[in-house]
Amino acid sequence: MINDSYLKLLVENRWGVGQSVVQGFMNATNRMIPGTRATVAGYGPCGRGVAQTLRQLGARVQVADLDPYRRLEAALDGHRVGPLDTLLGSTDLLFLATGQPDVVSDEGIAALPDNAVIAGVGHFPWELDLGRLKSLVKAVDGSARQTADGSARQTAEHETYVQPDGRRITVLAQTRMINLVSAGGNPIEAMDLGLTLQARSLALVATGAALPGVQAVPQELDREIAGTFAATLERS
Ligand SMILES: NC(=O)c1ccc[n+]([C@@H]2O[C@H](COP(=O)([O-])OP(=O)(O)OC[C@H]3O[C@@H](n4cnc5c(N)ncnc54)[C@H](O)[C@@H]3O)[C@@H](O)[C@H]2O)c1
Structure with missing residues (x-):
């Protein structure tokens, strides 16, 4: 989900x-x-x-x-x-x-x-x-x-x-x-993030690291992507 x-x-x-x-x-x-x-x-x-x-x-x-x-x-x-x-x-x-x-x-x-x-x-x-x-x-x-x-x-x-x-x-x-x-939808960074979560979750299923079916995004994955996104904003 x-x-x-x-x-x-x-x-x-x-x-x-x-x-x-x-x-x-x-x-x-x-x-x-x-x-x-x-x-x-x-x-x-x-x-x-x-x-x-x-x-x-x-x-x-x-x-x-x-x-x-x-x-x-x-x-x-x-x-x-x-x-x-x-x-x-x-x-x-x-x-x-x-x-x-x-x-x-x-x-x-x-x-x-x-x-x-x-x-x-x-x-x-x-x-x-x-x-x-x-x-x-x-x-x-x-x-x-x-x-x-x-x-x-x-x-x-x-x-x-x-x-x-x-x-x-x-x-x-x-x-x-x-x-x-009447606007262009959500900001591109937010859309990129949603698509990244989808792609990375599907990769877990495709490689057998997660079973198919409705389930939560693993917390480690959520945290990893959060860290990557945060790093893009932490640049000076
Ligand atoms: N516009 C967009 O781009 C966009 C993006 C994501 C989600 N959404 C949609 O926005 C809506 C809200 O999303 P969310 O993640 O904040 O949902 P949410 O369910 O976390 O929050 C909805 C809040 O409304 C309250 N609520 C329910 N009935 C109420 C009532 N009669 N009076 C007052 N408060 C009431 C609930 O208690 C809850 O706190 C959903 O329909 C979601 O699909 C829209």
Whole structure:
């Protein structure tokens, strides 16, 4: 299971996704990050990376997670923590990083301020039930935003859901992963690392050093590749 490798979670899910999601969001919206109130739902490695990148750019970051360890980690990292519904009233930008379906309630949507924007981080575009959201609103305005060079990969569909009270809530690319929709995906170093883990794990199976079948990446291999990667960053 490459996805469970400690190294992959650290480098790709946390640092890689953190950077590329915020880059995708900025490409898609041109909204200013400093000073905005951003909420990250889900504080796994991906959510933690997004929260950290947003804060480094000057956002005021809030975090919701169902897991008490993850909430504690977020609080110790210096973020405001609370149940998602209670944070949404003070949320300009919402990033969905739980990987779970239907995490935003009708009450949560009702609490979002005018001009809030919602973007997806998790693998499936199901964290917000768009069908239900559509059934609750007065109108839906759609537009595709082009970058100056018109490149397709930096275009994200914007759908603005006009609430009965006039508040406008914009959903980017139907909450598909915004780093893949409007940025180039994860940084090349993170992708190289994932492919290295795959190739080296397959080599273990091919040479009989590991049995075929689903299994964890051996810790020695994970550590060895971590050491090689670290060495590339330790050069003066
Ligand atoms: N965009 C990308 O390039 C990219 C890359 C890697 C992984 N992912 C995806 O991102 C998602 C998150 O990955 P991860 O490694 O951080 O996962 P994770 O499972 O470690 O973290 C998810 C967190 O969400 C919390 N959570 C679950 N339901 C919740 C709810 N209703 N409200 C609040 N919190 C809730 C969980 O307690 C957990 O802490 C997954 O879907 C993963 O496949 C995306």
